[in-house]
Amino acid sequence: MKGFIRIALLICAILPIGLIAQPEYHVEGKVYTSLEKALSEPDSVFRLKLRRKGYEAFPLELFKFKNLKELDLGNNKISSLPSNIGELENLEILNLERNKFTSVGKEIGTLRRIRYLDFGMNSIQALPHEMGNLINLEFLQIWGNEITALPRSMEKLENLKWLDMRTIILTTSEREELQEMFPQTEILLSPDCNCGK
Numbered sequence: 001m002k003g004f005i006r007i008a009l010l011i012c013a014i015l016p017i018g019l020i021a022q023p024e025y026h027v028e029g030k031v032y033t034s035l036e037k038a039l040s041e042p043d044s045v046f047r048l049k050l051r052r053k054g055y056e057a058f059p060l061e062l063f064k065f066k067n068l069k070e071l072d073l074g075n076n077k078i079s080s081l082p083s084n085i086g087e088l089e090n091l092e093i094l095n096l097e098r099n100k101f102t103s104v105g106k107e108i109g110t111l112r113r114i115r116y117l118d119f120g121m122n123s124i125q126a127l128p129h130e131m132g133n134l135i136n137l138e139f140l141q142i143w144g145n146e147i148t149a150l151p152r153s154m155e156k157l158e159n160l161k162w163l164d165m166r167t168i169i170l171t172t173s174e175r176e177e178l179q180e181m182f183p184q185t186e187i188l189l190s191p192d193c194n195c196g197k
Contacts, residue, residue, distance in 0.1 A: 027069040027092060035061060043067060051075045058082050066090070074098055074118070086110025097121050097141065109133035120144050120164065132156045143167055143188070148174060155181050164188045 029046035032038040035053075038045045039061060047070040050059070055076040062071065063084070070093040079100040085107050093116040101122035109130025111117075114137055121144035132153025143166040154160075163178075163185050170178070170189065178187055 029069075035059060039064065046070065048072070058085075063087055069093065071095070081105060081107055083107050086112075089113065092116065092136075094118070104128055104131075106130040112136065115139065115159075117141070127151055127154075129153045135159065138162065140164070150178070150181065152181075157182075158184075160185045162186050162188075166190045 027046060030044070031047045031049050032045055033049050035048075035050060038048055042064045043066070045065040046067055048062070048065065048068060049072040051072055052075045055073065055078055058073070058078055058081055060082065062068065065088075067090055068088055069090050071088070071091060072093075072095040074095045074097040076098075077100050078096065079102065081104070083105070088111070090113060091111055092113050094111065094114060095116075095118040097118045097120040099122055101119060101124050104119065104124060104127055106128045107130075108117075108128065109132070111134065114134050116139045117134070117137060118139075118141040120141040124142065124145040124147055126147060127142070127150060129151045130153070131151055132155070134157060136159055137157050138159050139162045140160060141164040143164045145168060147165070147168055148170065160182060161184075163182060165178070166188050167190050170192075172192065175189060175192070178189075
């Protein structure tokens with residue numbers, strides 16, 4: 001029955017996605033969609049889109065792109081970030097939606113320039129305290145995960161404009177706590193289901 005409720009909530013939450021004005025956030029420059037092509041001119045790579053490539057691990061070749069600002073690894077099978085992810089020091093946009101993450105390691109806090117972070121549709125149960133280090137973060141998508149609370153350290157994210165937590169089942173008090181943590185943030189939540197949580 002619990003699986004049925006999650007599927008029903010997911011369907012109800014996904015259907016109106018096109019009706020919600022989601023922020024578009026990109027950097028200027030050519031978009032590379034082939035790792036091989038990008039590796040042939042690493043200093044020219046600012047935007048890299050490697051969706052649906054079947055990656056089971058974060059490609060370590062990405063560390064050759066010192067100018068990389070936008071990285072899209074959505075729809076792969078990645079389950080963790082390398083401990084040295086902070087070496088991508090110019091990274092502003094990171095899309096890891098629809099992968100195999102069940103947790104996010106503390107290394108996420110080393111991405112100091114991140115402005116847009118998408119972990120939507122994974123199976124993440126909690127975010128680390130180090131999320132509070134992402135002081136430039138403006139857009140955070142964590143919808144479709146199993147998160148029920150955010151670390152209090154995230155209260156420091158004064159630039160956070162948009163937080164998407166649709167399909168995550170929250171109690172009324174958890175919803176109120178979110179509003180208190182992020183009074184200036186637009187928070188997207190699915191309708192309260194009164195599911196007996």
